[in-house]
Amino acid sequence: MRLGVLFSGGKDSNYAMFKASKSNNIKVLISIFSENEDSYMFHTQDIENVKVQSKKLKIPLLIKKTKGIKEKELIDLKEAVKEAKEKFKIEGIVTGAIASNYQASRVKQICDELNLESVNPLWGYDQLTLLKELVENNFKVKIVKVAADGLEEEKWIGKIIDKEAIEGLDRLSKKYGFNVAFEGGEAETIVIGSPMFKTFIKE
Numbered sequence: 001m002r003l004g005v006l007f008s009g010g011k012d013s014n015y016a017m018f019k020a021s022k023s024n025n026i027k028v029l030i031s032i033f034s035e036n037e038d039s040y041m042f043h044t045q046d047i048e049n050v051k052v053q054s055k056k057l058k059i060p061l062l063i064k065k066t067k068g069i070k071e072k073e074l075i076d077l078k079e080a081v082k083e084a085k086e087k088f089k090i091e092g093i094v095t096g097a098i099a100s101n102y103q104a105s106r107v108k109q110i111c112d113e114l115n116l117e118s119v120n121p122l123w124g125y126d127q128l129t130l131l132k133e134l135v136e137n138n139f140k141v142k143i144v145k146v147a148a149d150g151l152e153e154e155k156w157i158g159k160i161i162d163k164e165a166i167e168g169l170d171r172l173s174k175k176y177g178f179n180v181a182f183e184g185g186e187a188e189t190i191v192i193g194s195p196m197f198k199t200f201i202k203e
Helices: 011-020 049-057 073-088 101-113 127-136 163-176
Strands: 002-006 025-034 061-066 092-094 117-119 140-146 187-193
Touching: 002 011, 002 073, 011 092, 011 127, 011 187, 025 049, 025 073, 049 061, 061 073, 073 101, 092 101, 101 117, 127 163
Parallel strands: 002 025, 002 092, 025 061, 092 117
Antiparallel strands: 140 187
C-alpha cells in the first residue's frame, strides 16, 4: 500500500513509519507546523528538524501551517492529507498514536472522509517495550524538552535514550507517575539516527 506518514520528527512517528515500511511503500511525510505551542494535535518542539530528516530519509516532505486552534487545526490537517493523496496517490496514513483517543479518532475520521486507510502500528503498545525496541532497532533518539516532575532539564535535555536512560526513566516514572514513553507530553524527542536514515544527523 502507498502510504503517507503524519510526521513530527519524534520517536513515535519515526518508529511507526519504520514498522509500516516493512510491508508498505512510504511515499510522503506530512508535517503540520503549528503556531500554538500547546496544540492538542501536533508536536511543535524542534519541528523544523523534519526538513533535515526528510533529506536523510530521501522521502518527500509536505508541510502545512496552522494557527493551532483546537478543532480548527483539523481542517488544516485534512487539507494537507488531501493534497498528499492527490500528489502522491497515497492509499493510507500512518500515525504514531499509542494511546491518545483524541488524536487517533480525529485522524481516523479524516481518513474515512478521504477514503484512506488509517494505519496505527504502535496503537496499544506497552510504553516501556516501545523504548526498548527503539534501542534494539538502532534508533538514536534525543530528548529535547521535558515537562514532568522528576525529569530535570539539566539532566535529561539533550540525553540520548539508551538502555541506561530507559532504566532511569522507568524508575522515575514509577516514582512520579508519568508515562515512561512520554505519551502524556511529559517530554519531547527528535530522532537523529534510524535504520531508515541514509546518514546520521549531526548532534
